[in-house]
Amino acid sequence: MTLLSALARRAEIPVFAVIGTRGLGLAESLRRRPGLRLVDSPRHARVLLVAGAVDGAQKQALERLHAQLPAPRGTVWWQAEPLFARGEVVTGDDPMPAIRAAASADDPDQRPDVPPHPWQGIGPHGHGGRGMMGGNPYGRPMAMTADDIRDGLALDAYSARFGPFLPMLPPGLALDLTLQGDVIVSADVASAPFEQGPQGDAPDLCAARMLRLMGIGPIAARARGALLALPQGSGMRRRLAAWLRGEQVSETPDPLPAALPGLEWAEAVLWLASFPPSRLRAACMERHAA
Amino acid sequence: MTQIAMPIVVTLLAVVFAVAMQRIGPQTGATWPQRAPFLGGGQPETHAWQRFHVRYYPMTLLFIAFEMEMMFMYPWAVVYVETGLTALAEMGMFLGILSVGILYGWREGVFRWQ
Amino acid sequence: MIVATLALLLALPPLIWAAAMFDRIGTGRGAIVMGPIRNGAALMLRPNTETEAPDRLNRLLAPGWYLALALVGLSVVPLAPGIVATDLSTGLVLWGACEALTVVVVFLHGWSPNAPLPLIGAYRYVAIGLPAMLLSMFVLIGAALPAESLSVVEVVEAQRGLWNVVRQPLGLPLFMALGLAITLRGPFDYADGAELAGGTSAEESGPALALWQFARASMLVAFSAMAAAAFLGGHLGPVLPGPVWLLLKTLAVMAATVAAGRFFARMPPARMLTFLWVVLLPLSFVSLALVGVEVLE
Numbered sequence: 001m002t003l004l005s006a007l008a009r010r011a012e013i014p015v016f017a018v019i020g021t022r023g024l025g026l027a028e029s030l031r032r033r034p035g036l037r038l039v040d041s042p043r044h045a046r047v048l049l050v051a052g053a054v055d056g057a058q059k060q061a062l063e064r065l066h067a068q069l070p071a072p073r074g075t076v077w078w079q080a081e082p083l084f085a086r087g088e089v090v091t092g093d094d095p096m097p098a099i100r101a102a103a104s105a106d107d108p109d110q111r112p113d114v115p116p117h118p119w120q121g122i123g124p125h126g127h128g129g130r131g132m133m134g135g136n137p138y139g140r141p142m143a144m145t146a147d148d149i150r151d152g153l154a155l156d157a158y159s160a161r162f163g164p165f166l167p168m169l170p171p172g173l174a175l176d177l178t179l180q181g182d183v184i185v186s187a188d189v190a191s192a193p194f195e196q197g198p199q200g201d202a203p204d205l206c207a208a209r210m211l212r213l214m215g216i217g218p219i220a221a222r223a224r225g226a227l228l229a230l231p232q233g234s235g236m237r238r239r240l241a242a243w244l245r246g247e248q249v250s251e252t253p254d255p256l257p258a259a260l261p262g263l264e265w266a267e268a269v270l271w272l273a274s275f276p277p278s279r280l281r282a283a284c285m286e287r288h289a290a
Numbered sequence: 291m292t293q294i295a296m297p298i299v300v301t302l303l304a305v306v307f308a309v310a311m312q313r314i315g316p317q318t319g320a321t322w323p324q325r326a327p328f329l330g331g332g333q334p335e336t337h338a339w340q341r342f343h344v345r346y347y348p349m350t351l352l353f354i355a356f357e358m359e360m361m362f363m364y365p366w367a368v369v370y371v372e373t374g375l376t377a378l379a380e381m382g383m384f385l386g387i388l389s390v391g392i393l394y395g396w397r398e399g400v401f402r403w404q
Numbered sequence: 405m406i407v408a409t410l411a412l413l414l415a416l417p418p419l420i421w422a423a424a425m426f427d428r429i430g431t432g433r434g435a436i437v438m439g440p441i442r443n444g445a446a447l448m449l450r451p452n453t454e455t456e457a458p459d460r461l462n463r464l465l466a467p468g469w470y471l472a473l474a475l476v477g478l479s480v481v482p483l484a485p486g487i488v489a490t491d492l493s494t495g496l497v498l499w500g501a502c503e504a505l506t507v508v509v510v511f512l513h514g515w516s517p518n519a520p521l522p523l524i525g526a527y528r529y530v531a532i533g534l535p536a537m538l539l540s541m542f543v544l545i546g547a548a549l550p551a552e553s554l555s556v557v558e559v560v561e562a563q564r565g566l567w568n569v570v571r572q573p574l575g576l577p578l579f580m581a582l583g584l585a586i587t588l589r590g591p592f593d594y595a596d597g598a599e600l601a602g603g604t605s606a607e608e609s610g611p612a613l614a615l616w617q618f619a620r621a622s623m624l625v626a627f628s629a630m631a632a633a634a635f636l637g638g639h640l641g642p643v644l645p646g647p648v649w650l651l652l653k654t655l656a657v658m659a660a661t662v663a664a665g666r667f668f669a670r671m672p673p674a675r676m677l678t679f680l681w682v683v684l685l686p687l688s689f690v691s692l693a694l695v696g697v698e699v700l701e
Contacts, residue, residue, distance in 0.1 A: 003445075004445045004448055005445075005449065007442050007445035007446075008442065008445040008446035008448075008449050010438075010442050011442035011445060012433070012435075012439070012442070012443055012446075013444045014443075014446075019338055023469050027344075032366065032432045032433070034433060034434050034435070037433075037443070039602075040598055040601040040606070041328055041601045041605075041606045041607070042328060042600045042604075043328060043602075043606065043607055043608060043609040043613075044602065044608075044609060044613060046446075046450070053362070058331065060331075061330075061332065063323075063329045063330025063332060064323060064326060064331050064333070065330065067321070067323035067324050067326070068323075068324060068326065068328055070324070070450055070451045070452075070453050070609045070610060071324070071451065071505060079550065087495035087649075109321055109323055109324065111322075111323035112323075113321040113322050113323065114322055115322050116322070116333070118325070137337075138337070138456055138457035138459070139322065139334070139335055139456065140334070140335070140337045141336050141337070142336055142337055142339070142340070143336040143337065143339075143340035143341075144336075145341070148343060149379070150403070150404055151404045153343065155340075155341045156340035156341040156342065156343070157344040158334070158338065158340055158520060158625075159334070159335045159634055160329055160332060160333065160334035160335060160338065160520060161329065161332030161333055161334075162329055162330060162332050163329075163330045163331065163332055164330065164331030165330040165331045166329065166331075166332075166601065168598065168600070168601060169598045174331075174332060178341040179520075179524075179639045181342055181343030181344060181345050181403075181524075181527065182345070182524045182527070182528065182673075183343070183345065184402060184404075189407070210596055211669070213597075213598050214598045214669040214670050215590050215591065215593060215597060215598065215665075215669065215670040216590070216667065216668070216669045216670075217666065217668060219667055220667045220668075220669070225667075225668065225669060226423075226669040229591075229669035229670065229671040229675070231672060231675060232690050254374070256371070257291075259495060264345075264403055264673070264674060265524060265600075266528075266599050266672040266673060267672045269599045270599070270672070292405070292491060293491055294490070295405075295491050295494070295603040296405060296409050296489045296490045297476045297479060297490055297498070297592065299409070300409065300413075300472065300476060300479055301472040301475070301476060303413075303472075303473075303475070304468055304469075304471040304472035304474075305465065305468035305469065305472055306468075307468070307471070308465070308467045308471055308615050308619070309465070309468055309572070311448070311611050311614075311615055312452060312467075312611045312612055313466060314448075314611070317460050319454075320453065320454035322456075324453070325453075325454050325455050325456045326456060327455060327456065327517075327518070327519035327521075327607065328519065328521065328560055328601065328606055328607060329519055329520065329521075330601075333440060334520060337456070337457065337518060338518050338519050338520045338522075338523045339515075339518050339523070341581070341610075342523065342527055342528060344532040345531075345674075346674075349531065349534075349535075349677060350534065351683070352681075353534045353535065353538070356538050357538070359423060360541055362540070363541075363545050364494070364496075364497060364554060366543075366546075367545045367548040367549055367552075367554065368552060368553060368554060369552075370549050370552070370696070370699070371550075371552050371699060371700070372512075372551070372552070374700060375700065378573050378693075378696045378697070378700065381696070382696075385689050385692075385693075389686065389689065392617065392682065392685070392686070395681075396678070396681070396682055397508030401677045401678040401681050401682070402674055402678070403673070403674040
């Protein structure tokens with residue numbers, strides 16, 4: 001045990017980055033920083049880093065995410081107003097000392113310890129309801145069937161709010177999706193992506209985000225094979241090629257509730273990543289205004 | 291029997307090792323918010339287990355055809371040199387017919403997500 | 405047999421360490437040698453995550469089965485003439501079974517937490533894992549033809565004159581596609597990819613995650629040793645003793661697999677499915693036909 005602890009003391013700190021307003025550039029600047037490692041899931045993280053201001057409207061979402069870091073966990077607010085009274089606040093350019101401090105913190109849950117729906121002890125077997133399909137076993141109902149948009153088979157539809165802090169979606173974008181398998185059958189924008197400023201549209205940053213989803217780095221992408229991996233006809237190849245040449249992209253996507261249904265998860269994620277954050281935000285805001 | 295002793299022994303070793311390593315660490319009871327599935331702050335309405343829409347089901351039928359073909363291929367590989375050209379022609383025909391199956395399946399969109 | 409098994413069990417941890425080092429080279433993170441050990445130790449000290457109503461048994465066992473499949477696969481590879489842990493006349497079939505069961509184990513790993521992102525990863529992986537497995541068996545049958553046997557020992561012996569990588573140039577690159585698929589890497593990482601925030605591992609933490617990575621690295625070692633035996637002449641080679649040759653070749657294949665995983669981009673799964681069936685699988689038929697003609701000459 002002591003050997004493990006001695007080794008672990010000098011390990012990289014796994015950090016899950018929640019990206020807020022103008023936080024994209026901040027978080028990207030940490031990617032190659034020694035001493036920490038940005039991870040894709042809060043389950044893999046020790047420290048929750050909030051980079052850039054997060055709206056008070058997202059407080060609950062942030063608290064839910066915070067609870068998903070295995071305990072003990074720490075929080076760092078980097079150029080962000082704290083939404084709950086825990087963690088280190090950093091206003092300057094270097095969050096490293098605060099992250100180190102947070103790596104020995106032990107924040108309690110911010111959410112009450114109750115199941116999403118009450119269930120315990122209800123029903124003849126304590127399973128949460130009556131009959132075969134009724135009730136909320138372990139706090140949630142089971143999925144129910146619905147017709148599919150592709151082959152018309154009536155299999156289960158999975159409805160959930162995805163985001164606003166999912167690492168593969170543009171930061172701040174929260175989508176109410178219904179999935180059949182991994183195909184999106186309906187989509188609604190619950191909140192628009194955060195403002196990232198001109199820095200968020202920088203070609204190298206946008207290209208790096210997209211390439212990361214394809215599992216390669218910018219050096220491998222120079223061989224141009226990366227473009228062939230993308231689906232044809234949706235403009236993704238054109239936009240990634242422009243970014244790789246160092247050019248800005250100023251195309252605006254179609255409204256998401258019309259464009260996303262019918263796409264497979266991997267396609268949808270790549271399609272969203274192929275637009276600059278400012279244009280995507282504009283497309284979602286128009287819809288909200290209308 | 292002795293030939294398969296080692297696979298059984300190493301399987302047991304691996305499973306015992308993996309279970310032990312997972313049991314050694316701190317065992318804490320998780321709270322409800324900690325146990326919720328990760329959706330980036332969002333919440334699901336239902337459990338994730340479902341009658342999942344497997345979009346590639348026609349491909350699995352084609353897969354079974356090839357998997358059966360594989361079974362014939364094992365003994366074929368052993369006697370191939372002995373049997374010579376006949377074996378080459380027979381397996382060539384078999385694979386040729388199955389390849390037509392691939393082409394037909396491709397035309398019918400078997401490899402797309404249905 | 406026992407000597408060979410002990411040798412494998414002793415050689416595996418350093419090789420896994422080497423695999424983790426290969427993964428760090430070129431990421432610009434430094435600490436190439438000690439980094440993986442330290443991060444692994446830190447993970448071991450973190451708690452496992454409980455999810456809502458998980459399939460506890462499968463969740464606990466999935467990393468263990470994955471590791472077991474890697475070990476069983478590795479055990480059919482001869483270390484030197486006469487030294488092999490599992491001396492089966494059907495060693496290639498046992499290896500093929502390990503490939504097939506890997507698909508099942510990765511599926512269980514994604515299924516068991518009862519969470520959406522792992523579940524999608526699990527189902528996608530099955531779609532790609534099945535044809536990738538077919539592909540590999542066709543090229544391995546190609547390696548078995550000149551040996552007139554399904555025993556890996558015989559396959560290595562048959563390469564005394566000329567290595568299979570020269571006789572069957574298409575074999576090794578096609579087999580590498582399977583290597584990428586069963587080690588969840590790069591273009592074939594449909595289970596644990598970044599577009600699913602870690603996919604089947606998205607809900608894992610602490611020792612369970614560390615073990616999954618450990619098992620994944622041991623599968624890379626097993627695959628590389630198998631590729632070295634089937635295509636690069638295994639323990640055969642001048643001057644140096646057999647096990648050293650096997651080690652060097654295994655390391656070379658490992659490095660090549662890691663590099664390939666970094667170089668090729670991941671396509672959306674339906675596109676990859678078409679590519680596998682329409683391009684790679686027919687290529688493996690062509691490879692087999694060429695081998696067949698070459699062997700009869």
